Amino acid sequence: MLAIRLMQEQGIAVEGLNFKTLFTCCQDTAGQAAEELGIRVTVLGAEDDYLELIKSPRFGYGKGANPCVDCRIYMFQRAFRYMEQIGADFIISGEVVGQRPMSQKKRDLEIIGHHSNFADLLLRPLSAQLLPPTLPEREGWVDRQQLGNFYGRSRKGLIALANKFHFKNIPAPSTGCALTEPQFGKKVLDLVQLEPAAGSWDYRLLNMGRHFRLDAQTKVVVGRQKSENDQLEYAHKLPQASSTALLTPVNFQGPLSLILGPVTPESLGFSGGLLIRYSKIPDNRQPCVQVRTRHRTFQIKPFVSHRASQAHTLASLP
Numbered sequence: 001m002l003a004i005r006l007m008q009e010q011g012i013a014v015e016g017l018n019f020k021t022l023f024t025c026c027q028d029t030a031g032q033a034a035e036e037l038g039i040r041v042t043v044l045g046a047e048d049d050y051l052e053l054i055k056s057p058r059f060g061y062g063k064g065a066n067p068c069v070d071c072r073i074y075m076f077q078r079a080f081r082y083m084e085q086i087g088a089d090f091i092i093s094g095e096v097v098g099q100r101p102m103s104q105k106k107r108d109l110e111i112i113g114h115h116s117n118f119a120d121l122l123l124r125p126l127s128a129q130l131l132p133p134t135l136p137e138r139e140g141w142v143d144r145q146q147l148g149n150f151y152g153r154s155r156k157g158l159i160a161l162a163n164k165f166h167f168k169n170i171p172a173p174s175t176g177c178a179l180t181e182p183q184f185g186k187k188v189l190d191l192v193q194l195e196p197a198a199g200s201w202d203y204r205l206l207n208m209g210r211h212f213r214l215d216a217q218t219k220v221v222v223g224r225q226k227s228e229n230d231q232l233e234y235a236h237k238l239p240q241a242s243s244t245a246l247l248t249p250v251n252f253q254g255p256l257s258l259i260l261g262p263v264t265p266e267s268l269g270f271s272g273g274l275l276i277r278y279s280k281i282p283d284n285r286q287p288c289v290q291v292r293t294r295h296r297t298f299q300i301k302p303f304v305s306h307r308a309s310q311a312h313t314l315a316s317l318p
Ligand code: SF4
Pocket: 021, 024, 066, 067, 068, 069, 071, 072, 103, 175, 177, 178, 179, 180
């Protein structure tokens, strides 16, 4: 917001770009910011090739499974393509030198600019005076003297500037990206390491339910509440689904579970046991669970094995 307003103060028209991935959640915030700034915002969705950089980032991960440097290069490449489509002159971003450990050290900003192929057209108005002059500054399209020299993690100076601009809503400092959360990152890295062929269906599923691993080929997902059970059931029906069986309670109230991997007596016992572990079943009732595989439907009478009772979710693993 501040970077955009600095441009507007110089009479430069700005169009907002909001980048959406399977793991981000900031579209509402972006819409509110655009309204306050009086600009149009376009949402660009990550394409299938985005998953490749999650699986093997050239510049590594941060604290979670966040490949921020690679992700920013990807975003700027998309932004430059969009810039050319709409006939814009250059790109700005709100990055501040030294603000985030993974992707905003001065060296990172240079790498990001270099690998996005248009470094000379990528202006960071908030820290411009600390960085080499870009083409828009050298050509006088932008007055460098009116740009910022913000550095580091403190938000004090940025908030003072937001107040000077009379912003009504100053957003909280959040990336809005689940990949930066270490717990969520464990589920992502599990998938990256054990299921290299996983596609967007598998990564989207990480946002739902408790995830347990039985072995290298087999994972079980258990819904946490009704809305998640509905989502899991819907996900299982999609043509691209890699789930092999859906388990639902027959004679008791409880969650749904999905098996991803071979349907074997062991995986059925593990999945059924987990389903029972998260259910409330009257003491005198023998629980019955319906299993829907891709080819047939049948019932099993599982119990909570030692393995199912001791299993940790992937997110809670040390
Ligand atoms: S926090 Fe998430 S969306 Fe932002 S740069 Fe890092 S990986 Fe990309």
